[in-house]
Amino acid sequence: xxxxxxxxxxxxxxxxxxxxxxxxxxxxxxxxxxxxxxxxxxxxxxxxxxxxxxxxxxxxxxxxxxxxxxxxxxxxxxxxxxxxxxxxxxxxxxxxxxxxxxxxxxxxxxxxxxxxxxxxxxxxxxxxxxxxxxxxxxxxxxxxxxxxxxxxxxxxxxxxxxxxxxxxxxxxxxxxxxxxxxxxxxxxxxxxxxxxxxxxxxxxxxxxxxxxxxxxxxxxxxxxxxxxxxxxxxxxxxxxxxxxxxxxxxxxxxxxxxxxxxxxxxxxxxxxxxxxxxxxxxxxxxxxxxxxxxxxxxxxxxxxxxxxxxxxxxxxxxxxxxxxxxxxxxxxxxxxxxxxxxxxxxxxxxxxxxxxxxxxxxxxxxxxxxxxxxxxxxxxxxxx
Amino acid sequence: xxxxxxxxxxxxxxxxxxxxxxxxxxxxxxxxxxxxxxxxxxxxxxxxxxxxxxxxxxxxxxxxxxxxxxxxxxxxxxxxxxxxxxxxxxxxxxxxxxxxxxxxxxxxxxxxxxxxxxxxxxxxxxxxxxxxxxxxxxxxxxxxxxxxxxxxxxxxxxxxxxxxxxxxxxxxxxxxxxxxxxxxxxxxxxxxxxxxxxxxxxxxxxxxxxxxxxxxxxxxxxxxxxxxxxxxxxxxxxxxxxxxxxxxxxxxxxxxxxxx
Numbered sequence: 118x119x120x121x122x123x124x125x126x127x128x129x130x131x132x133x134x135x136x137x138x139x140x141x142x143x144x145x146x147x148x149x150x151x152x153x154x155x156x157x158x159x160x161x162x163x164x165x166x167x168x169x170x171x172x173x174x175x176x177x178x179x180x181x182x183x184x185x186x187x188x189x190x191x192x193x194x195x196x197x198x199x200x201x202x203x204x205x206x207x208x209x210x211x212x213x214x215x216x217x218x219x220x221x222x223x224x225x226x227x228x229x230x231x232x233x234x235x236x237x238x239x240x241x242x243x244x245x246x247x248x249x250x251x252x253x254x255x256x257x258x259x260x261x262x263x264x265x266x267x268x269x270x271x272x273x274x275x276x277x278x279x280x281x282x283x284x285x286x287x288x289x290x291x292x293x294x295x296x297x298x299x300x301x302x303x304x305x306x307x308x309x310x311x312x313x314x315x316x317x318x319x320x321x322x323x324x325x326x327x328x329x330x331x332x333x334x335x336x337x338x339x340x341x342x343x344x345x346x347x348x349x350x351x352x353x354x355x356x357x358x359x360x361x362x363x364x365x366x367x368x369x370x371x372x373x374x375x376x377x378x379x380x381x382x383x384x385x386x387x388x389x390x391x392x393x394x395x396x397x398x399x400x401x402x403x404x405x406x407x408x409x410x411x412x413x414x415x416x417x418x419x420x421x422x423x424x425x426x427x428x429x430x431x432x433x434x435x436x437x438x439x440x441x442x443x444x445x446x447x448x449x450x451x452x453x454x455x456x457x458x459x460x461x462x463x464x465x466x467x468x469x470x471x472x473x474x475x476x477x478x479x480x481x482x483x484x485x486x487x488x489x490x491x492x493x494x495x496x497x498x499x500x501x
Numbered sequence: 502x503x504x505x506x507x508x509x510x511x512x513x514x515x516x517x518x519x520x521x522x523x524x525x526x527x528x529x530x531x532x533x534x535x536x537x538x539x540x541x542x543x544x545x546x547x548x549x550x551x552x553x554x555x556x557x558x559x560x561x562x563x564x565x566x567x568x569x570x571x572x573x574x575x576x577x578x579x580x581x582x583x584x585x586x587x588x589x590x591x592x593x594x595x596x597x598x599x600x601x602x603x604x605x606x607x608x609x610x611x612x613x614x615x616x617x618x619x620x621x622x623x624x625x626x627x628x629x630x631x632x633x634x635x636x637x638x639x640x641x642x643x644x645x646x647x648x649x650x651x652x653x654x655x656x657x658x659x660x661x662x663x664x665x666x667x668x669x670x671x672x673x674x675x676x677x678x679x680x681x682x683x684x685x686x687x688x689x690x691x692x693x694x695x696x697x698x699x700x701x702x703x704x705x706x707x708x709x710x711x712x713x714x715x716x717x718x719x720x721x722x723x724x725x726x727x728x729x730x731x732x733x734x735x736x737x738x739x740x741x742x743x744x745x746x747x748x749x750x751x752x753x754x755x756x757x758x759x760x761x
Contacts, residue, residue: 128694136688166691179691 118409120416125181126188129170133192136165145197148322149468152314154278155200155322162193162204163233171208172215176227182423183357187364187415194368195375198472199322201368203236205361206274206323209480210237213283213299213354217342222301226281238279239358240270240328241351248485250285250351251294255330257286262337264288264300266330269312274479276326277311280304283354284328285347297347301339308333319471356429357422359437359480363415366437366444366476367408373444373451373469374404381454397454404447411440431493438486441476448473502555502651503612506546506579507602507633508539510563510570511623524726526623535570538618540686541679545648546616547578548684553651556580558609562590562602568702575697576689582702583609589707592719595624599632600721604712605705606637614656615676619644627678634676642669646682 122130140161148155162168170185172178179185186208193201211230214222214237229235246252255268266286270276282302289296302309312327342350378401381392391397418432448470452459459466477483512531520527535543543559550557559574561567562585571582585605593601606615615637617630627643634641646666647659651673660667661680689697707717715721739755741748 125691125695128691132689132691132694140688161688164690165688166693170691 118412120412122188125179126185129167129181129185130188130192132165133167133189134195136161136167137193137196141193141196141200145200145322146462146465146468148197148200150321152316152321154324155203158200159203159233159236167193167204168207168233169231172211172227172231176223177231178227182419183360184416184419184423187360187419190361190364191368191371191412191415194365195372197322198365198369198469198476199320201365202274202320202323203278205365206238207236207279208361209354209358210239210275210279210281210283212358213239213341213350214281214301216353216357217299217346217350218301221338222341226301230281235280236275236278237281237283238273238275239354240273240276240282240284242270242272243268244271248482250348251297253285253287253297255284255286256290257288257298257300257335259288259337260334264298264335264337264340266300266302266308266333266335268330270328271312272315272325272479273328274323274325276324276328277314278324282328283341283350284330285351286330288344288347292345294348295345297351298344299341299347299350300335301341302333302335306333306335318474319468320475352430355480356433359433359486360415360419360422362476362480363411363418363436363440366440366473367411367415369469369473369476370404370408370411370440370444370447373448373466373473374401374408376465377401377404377451377454380458384456391454400450400454404450407443407447411436411443414439428493431490434481434486434489437476437480438483438490441473441483444473444476445470502549502553502614503610504546504549504555504557505606505609505612505615506539506542506557506559506574507615507617507630508543508559508561508570508574509536509618509621509623509629510534510561510567511536511621519729521729524729533566533569535573536618536621536623538620538622538679538681540618541681541683542616542618543574543577543579544684544686545677545679546614547687549614549648549651550578550580555613558583558612560585560602560605560609562586562593562598562605571702572697572700573689575700576693577687578690578693582700583705584702585705585710587707587717589714589717592722593717594722594724595626595628595632596723597717597719597721599629600636600716601710601712602629603633603636604710606633608705608710611674613673614651615639615674617676617678619678619680630676630678637676640671640675641677642671642675643678645677645679648677648683 169178170189171181174180190205214226230237241250257264257266284300284302285297287296288298308331310329312329315325381397382390384391415436418436422429452466452470455466458464510533513534514531518527546557557579558581559579560583568584575582590601620627631641642658642660644661645658646661649657654673657670660669741751
């Protein structure tokens with residue numbers, strides 16, 4: 118399939134593919150086992166300018182958009198969906214700065230993130246505020262020229278390893294969702310510490326930690342957008358980041374498909390490669406068709422966002438929903454094709470299945486995505 | 502500090518095919534890559550460039566299509582690239598090649614270090630690096646696995662041997678051939694790849710070099726390839742089975758029978 122990529126996008130795809138094959142694939146199983154944060158890969162991606170793909174040139178990036186992030190995420194995820202998150206979650210953390218940051222904030226934070234010297238993270242989720250982001254308990258009280266944050270976040274990707282955090286806290290609880298505000302926090306700020314690291318089913322090379330705020334003083338210059346805009350910052354960020362999660366899912370699925378095709382040609386049963394059996398062929402055909410459809414939806418959505426279109430929530434949600442369901446289906450079928458070998462850790466099939474599951478859950482569960490899509494459909498119908 | 506890195510474009514295959522009539526490599530249908538050992542030379546050159554704020558220049562001798570190898574080196578971070586190319590160089594053996602490359606390097610001005618891979622994956626001679634240093638009359642250290650220090654015009658390096666390694670001190674300028682233990686070559690960067698696309702490659706033809714015409718190409722190559730063939734496959738050994746004492750005795754007898 119020709120995806121009509123421009124020269125720079127082809128370059129990003131090819132280089133990420135090379136890094137995935139040569140540098141990530143050989144270490145993926147090891148990181149999955151050890152749960153260490155993949156700093157050597159971060160360094161390598163930084164040196165290759167990958168962290169800058171979608172940051173404007175004036176802040177040290179390469180000036181791409183959502184599509185460039187998607188291409189890189191997909192290619193890297195083919196080798197390991199967990200390791201890729203050091204990159205993809207950093208974009209989730211810097212997207213709100215790109216979208217809502219003022220010139221000083223962009224100048225201060227984006228160059229180091231583009232260079233991969235620092236990583237970013239986005240912190241919305243709390244124990245009692247998952248799908249219902251309006252139930253956030255973390256508070257921020259204004260005190261002179263700064264805000265004092267108290268509370269905690271959990272399940273934060275890149276938590277503890279990132280240097281730059283965008284944190285959503287309630288500045289006025291009485292206003293509900295309109296009382297939330299986004300802040301930029303830096304690792305090392307007084308009163309900002311990290312809690313436990315989660316032991317996860319998949320994406321184990323990625324760190325997931327609690328952030329704890331104890332009378333954490335944040336200068337008022339670090340408010341992102343305006344006070345009370347926290348919920349909008351969150352929703353708009355997810356609009357542009359969801360194609361990224363979709364691409365992670367797509368990469369995991371495409372990697373599973375590729376290895377399943379290869380294995381089915383090598384595995385001999387009844388005197389023939391199992392790829393010669395129609396039962397296997399039909400599975401592979403379905404997997405390939407689903408992967409291709411997911412890619413088409415993601416690329417179309419990313420291009421729509423990059424063109425400056427306004428109402429993208431529905432498509433962004435569709436891309437994330439569809440690609441992550443495809444990832445779960447394709448990786449499960451890949452395990453089936455690998456048979457008993459699919460179930461043991463010596464082969465990468467089971468890891469992909471574990472890695473795929475999270476893509477149906479985070480950045481809004483797929484049930485939340487369906488709600489977003491349905492609400493938008495009803496709204497559009499009402500408009501006529 | 503000026504660093505020169507010599508590279509060679511080679512076929513990307515371990516299964517090299519030879520044309521039995523011409524005794525030359527069959528290049529058709531085989532993708533070309535930078536000689537894998539030269540990648541370590543490039544990486545080391547880039548590390549020296551970064552450490553000493555120097556300039557790294559990559560040089561190759563080859564047909565016009567060798568330009569793609571130079572562009573790949575630029576995408577990794579090399580500053581300048583020189584293609585030494587002329588029909589007059591065709592048929593060069595290692596003597597003529599090293600003479601030509603040495604003449605090209607002279608043309609490039611002052612330098613502190615020349616880096617080469619320990620050998621090329623196609624010819625496997627390991628002669629061109631040492632040849633260049635001889636033509637330039639500078640010291641050489643082969644099989645370098647670590648550059649320990651460079652200061653006050655003196656380099657201290659570790660040179661791999663079969664038993665271990667030697668620590669060698671040498672004045673600059675000098676030439677090192679490097680082994681794969683020295684580093685891990687980096688992947689190209691996106692900015693590097695963009696620069697590589699439009700970077701200007703300096704072309705040095707025979708005319709532009711101060712060299713003697715009869716030392717170039719086929720004329721300057723005393724090596725004659727008479728025949729290229731695959732050595733006969735070794736026949737499988739003999740397997741002795743049965744009780745251990747008997748087998749050992751049989752093996753001992755067999756070995757004894759081989760000793761004249």
